[in-house]
Amino acid sequence: MKTRFVLIHTSHAGNVGATARAMKTMGFGDLVLVAPRWPNVLRREETIQRASGALDVLENARIVATLDEALDGVSHLCATAMTPRDFGPPTVAPRAHFESLLKSELMTHSQQALEAKNTLNIASNETPLAEPVAQAGVAFLFGSERFGMANEDVYRCHVALSIPTNPQFSSLNLAAAVQLIAYEWRQALGGFPVHSSTPPAQQADAQQVAGMLAHWEQALAAIGFLDTDAPKKLMPRLNQMFNRAQPTQEEIHILRGVAKAMLQTAAQAKH
Amino acid sequence: MKTRFVLIHTSHAGNVGATARAMKTMGFGDLVLVAPRWPNVLRREETIQRASGALDVLENARIVATLDEALDGVSHLCATAMTPRDFGPPTVAPRAHFESLLKSELMTHSQQALEAKNTLNIASNETPLAEPVAQAGVAFLFGSERFGMANEDVYRCHVALSIPTNPQFSSLNLAAAVQLIAYEWRQALGGFPVHSSTPPAQQADAQQVAGMLAHWEQALAAIGFLDTDAPKKLMPRLNQMFNRAQPTQEEIHILRGVAKAMLQTAAQAKH
Structure with a gap:
């Protein structure tokens, strides 16, 4: 308009x-x-x-x-x-x-x-006045x-x-x-679109999150933070946090890298 | 917030x-x-x-x-x-x-x-971690x-x-x-209200609009604009226009005043 x-x-x-x-x-x-x-x-x-x-x-x-x-x-x-x-x-x-x-x-x-269509069917000699x-x-x-x-x-x-x-x-x-x-x-009037210059990230699925958490569970035990005899609610709590975080596949990769490094460091510490 | x-x-x-x-x-x-x-x-x-x-x-x-x-x-x-x-x-x-x-x-x-309520019912000795x-x-x-x-x-x-x-x-x-x-x-967040400093006007009802139009019909005939023998669609057209205008009671008063003045002037013109 x-x-x-x-x-x-x-x-x-x-x-x-x-x-x-x-x-x-x-x-x-x-x-x-x-x-x-x-x-x-x-x-x-x-x-x-x-x-x-x-x-x-x-x-x-x-x-x-x-x-x-x-x-x-x-x-x-x-x-x-x-x-x-x-x-x-x-x-x-x-x-x-x-x-x-x-x-x-x-x-x-x-x-x-609609009115224009109807007008075509009416024979009329009156002067058309203004239409709405x-x-x-x-x-x-x-x-x-x-x-x-x-x-x-x-x-x-x-x-x-x-x-x-x-x-x-x-x-x-x-x-x-x-x-x-x-x-x-x-x-x-419909607005302008909003564009992201960032390529869309692929969200990890629940299985990938579970795999990462299992890896972390091992690692946290190895560094002595998780007591496997009295684990309390540590892993479910981390699970809740990562659910809210909705990690991407790339982030799962990073987190697994962290777990791996923890495990390696713990292994070296034993020697 | x-x-x-x-x-x-x-x-x-x-x-x-x-x-x-x-x-x-x-x-x-x-x-x-x-x-x-x-x-x-x-x-x-x-x-x-x-x-x-x-x-x-x-x-x-x-x-x-x-x-x-x-x-x-x-x-x-x-x-x-x-x-x-x-x-x-x-x-x-x-x-x-x-x-x-x-x-x-x-x-x-x-x-x-809900969680706070549930927590009260749970006897637990674990250190509370962060809730969402x-x-x-x-x-x-x-x-x-x-x-x-x-x-x-x-x-x-x-x-x-x-x-x-x-x-x-x-x-x-x-x-x-x-x-x-x-x-x-x-x-x-809910916005601020919008205020008008104008007192609300009372819209005329359909009967008042019809009364005004009857007055105008008389007046338009008296000044020679409306041919009562061949009225065409003049009055219905004005009716449509005034419907869209949604006149107030005060405006009906003004329009009736105009009709009255047309009638008086037409009566003087006859002498």
């Missing part, structure tokens, strides 16, 4: 750069600045430094004078703000809202497909660092997103808020 | 300040710096400026020389790093890992309670801005958390990574 980030009256160049970086880490690239404090903010040194390589986001960013000019092609507007005291859009948490937004989006699409439109796109609106969003801008939005924060300290940095919203929205 | 954030070899004072702020917004306060570049980093101007009021986190932060000294009282270590190529802890996404960590924590607690311990606490480890975490530090960890990012641009700022981890962990 088309996704746009709109920064309104942003003061700090660093926040614009950090916003570009935060967006790009989550795979978004459509940034619009409404009347930023610095008209040349996209080219300022601090902006470029904090963008840390997300220069394409800055290059493609637009600067506009009014919020109106920032809203072409997006239909669902999310304020990130406290709602005004008198009235305003519903206050919602990002995770829950994104989930329900994408569900209703899905439903609207299937309904539209699918979300053409979503915009996330962020107010200025100092004053947040103006009430008149919040009134235009479909929801007010509230990031759940410490009730005693809710002061999120602007770029941190962008990072969290971008992350939650990307997760809702 | 005890939660600690550990920054290792951090270079930029601004990131230390922003980390304190990010932690506090999510209700965490235990910060340890391992060998930061600036020994006086907790008192530097940039740190304090970027902390933006999270000064108590800075005041309570500890600076230590080695990672060892940062790990008292925590039992589950989460690296935030790519795993080394040869081997290392499993790479996991934060959301999924936190969920399973808290589930197994819950299970361990119930199991321990519940997670005493969790630490999140963050490497330096430039080089990330050293392999030997990653090897000590239980998991390597990988924040799912754009495969083409995964360069998260250090404080942004702290913000995301702190947020996900807080969400996993």
Whole structure:
């Protein structure tokens, strides 16, 4: 879905750069600045430094004078703000809202497909009025660092997103808020995969663990730690620990090497 | 659960300040710096400026020389790093890992309670060895801005958390990574509530919507927009739109006011 980030009256160049970086880490690239404090903010040194390589986001960013000019092609507007005291859009948490937004989006699409099909079978001379439109796109609106969003801008939005924060300290940095919203929205859209650069290890089976433990039992007796006449629960306890450790085949190999060295050393000590 | 954030070899004072702020917004306060570049980093101007009021986190932060000294009282270590190529802890996404960590924590607690109960009934003279311990606490480890975490530090960890990012641009700022981890962990622990400052509005019932639409039907006919002899689907279409709008009682009042003004104006126009 088309996704746009709109920064309104942003003061700090660093926040614009950090916003570009935060967006790009989550795979978004459509940034619009409404009347930023610095008209040349996209080219300022601090902006470029904090963008840390997300220069394409800055290059493609637009600067506009009014919020109106920032809203072409997006239909669902999310304020990130406290709602005004008198009235305003519903206050919602990002995770829950994104989930329900994408569900209703899905439903609207299937309904539209059905309606389009039905329309073909109806002979009608009436002018078609607007059908319920699918979300053409979503915009996330962020107010200025100092004053947040103006009430008149919040009134235009479909929801007010509230990031759940410490009730005693809710002061999120602007770029941190962008990072969290971008992350939650990307997760809702399906997320990026997580890769390990480590080759998968093969877990030892229970028989291999039992073989290793038998080897250790011999070795621990040889070095005088295990009293075979009064073994107590030593071996079952080690068994429990190694069960939790879920050793790999390679680790079983290491542990057997340790047992072997204990046995050899004990044999030498006898001479 | 005890939660600690550990920054290792951090270079930029601004990131230390922003980390304190990010932690506090999510209700965490235990910060340890391992060998930061600036020994006086907790008192530097940039740190304090970027902390933006999270000064108590800075005041309570500890600076230590080695990672060892940062790990008292925590039992589950989460690296935030790519795993080394040869081997290392499993790479996991934060959301999924936190969920399973808290589930197994819950299970361990119930199991321990059960074992403690059983122990009371057993007469035994054996020295108690370690029981499976519940997670005493969790630490999140963050490497330096430039080089990330050293392999030997990653090897000590239980998991390597990988924040799912754009495969083409995964360069998260250090404080942004702290913000995301702190947020996900807080969400996993139950989250903070989201409050609206707007009083809840009372949605109009279907009868009130129907009454308003009847009023509008009259008014639209009076101003010559609705042809009562060939009404087409105008009123049902408006009905659909207002169903989606889910008007409040106050909005029904406004819409009836509009209908009334249309009717009055139409009556004046006849004179």
